[in-house]
Amino acid sequence: MHITPLPILGNSSKILFRQTSILDYSHDLYKTFSHERYYGSHQFNSPVLHIKDIDLIKKITVKSFDQFVDRNGSITEDVDPLIGKSLLNLKGQRWRDMRAILSPSFTSSKMKMMFELISECAKEFTKYFEKQNKTLFEVEMKDIFTRYTNDAIATVAFGFKCNSVENENNEFYKMAKEATKFSGTAFLKFFLYSCIPKLSKFLKLRLIPTPAATFFRRIVKDTLNKREKEGLIRPDMIHLLMEARTGIIVNDDSYVPDAGFAATTESKILHSETKPKLKLSDEDITAQALIFISGGFETSSTLMSFIAYELAMNEEIQKKLQMEIDKTLYKCNGKLTYEAVHKMKYMDMVVSET
Structure with a gap:
């Protein structure tokens, strides 16, 4: 049909x-x-x-x-390296190898590690409103939630900290907006790639603007150099990709709640000394980190905006959810944990239905 x-x-x-x-x-x-x-x-x-x-x-x-295998992406790395080298556009054995490297990043145990980083962003986000010391404080919900998701992606995928609510014009936020802009010339380029891919390749049209691509390359390169020189370890995507580059894959056997469809099956490989089949360059790591921006920057903030709208329109639901939040925070002594979030059944219902 x-x-x-x-x-x-x-x-x-x-x-x-x-x-x-x-x-x-x-x-x-x-x-x-x-x-x-x-x-x-x-x-x-x-x-x-x-x-x-x-x-x-x-x-x-x-x-x-x-x-x-082999997605229908027609953007090759010789035209736009950061998009062409991402998992979304790789093909054949190279796609299989990259997926095998990235899959352990989405197990429940790895998500638990990264939860702390996202929690820190949430605390900074909350502090901003507490500091206003106002009974009524008006904000544009989509803008404020986009700034929060930007900070979460920056810390988890790039190992980069930025408080976009306090520092409205920080470079990471501006470049993430540029990279995800899908209007004007960006839409025209996408149309040409979808409709006339050969012409797009001939014209060497790049979907990610050069200033944004240069910025994210620099962020990743600086982070990699700093960590390799100083031996720094931080539970984020960059660290997992650095481990994959050296051939070390660590499986955390500690119990964590099953994240269901959101997580992949836990890896059974322990401290493998064999080098990965796919050699990861700085460019490869940058390309995979950018997936988080394209996949989470607008989508998560849009979902949060709709949740805010629905809660405003349904006061009884809002009160019921607030009761669960208060009860959970009381049990956690004010410090939210990964396990506690998984026990918030009504929160899951509200998010899922929205």
């Missing part, structure tokens, strides 16, 4: 001419094929398979991931 495509434009004409949003387009497709487990459409000239069935999604992305 699929939607009949138009020449060249496929099924993307309504999105291209701004007659509908990607979200509404996806929702309409979902309703059109309400009884199907999967269905097809065309993104310009490329056929796209949409998977609806949850079990099938898990089978493809987790259990049988190694059978579904």
Whole structure:
């Protein structure tokens, strides 16, 4: 089952001419094929398979991931190195090797390690509002949440600390906004890559602006040099990739709650002395760290904005959630833990439903 495509434009004409949003387009497709487990459409000239069935999604992305290689990304590293070298665009054995390196970063034990870093960002975020000492304080929710997610990504993926609520114009925040901007010329470049990839390669169009790419390369290089010289260890993505580069993969056997679909199965490899098949360069590490920006910068802040809206519109839900938060913090003596968050059933319901 699929939607009949138009020449060249496929099924993307309504999105291209701004007659509908990607979200509404996806929702309409979902309703059109309400009884199907999967269905097809065309993104310009490329056929796209949409998977609806949850079990099938898990089978493809987790259990049988190694059978579904080579994404349809057409951006190669000779045109845009940071996008071309990311896991999203790698192909064949190189993709398999990179995925094997990155997967241990998303186990429950590694998430628990990184939880402390995100918690620190939350504390700084809270302190900012406490310092205002006002009964009523007006903010633009999307902006304030984007600044929080920016700080969380900076500390977890790049080992870089920045308080974007206090320091509104810090360079990391500005460059992250540039790297994720999807309007104007950026949209036109994406359209050309999707519709006429050969022309895009010939013109050597880069999706990430040069100033942003240069900035993130410098951040990663400086961090790597500092840690290698001083022997610094910090529980973040950079550290995990540094371990992978040297061939050391450590498995933490301590008990942690199962993060469900959000986490991968714990690695069974202990202190492997063998060198990884894929040699990770500074550029490779930067490319993988950038996935966090493209995957989490706008998405997480948008979700948080919708949660804030729904809680404002549903006061009884807000009160019930606040009671659970207060109860959890009381049990933790004011210091939230990874395990405590997993016990917050109502919080999980609110986030999941939003």
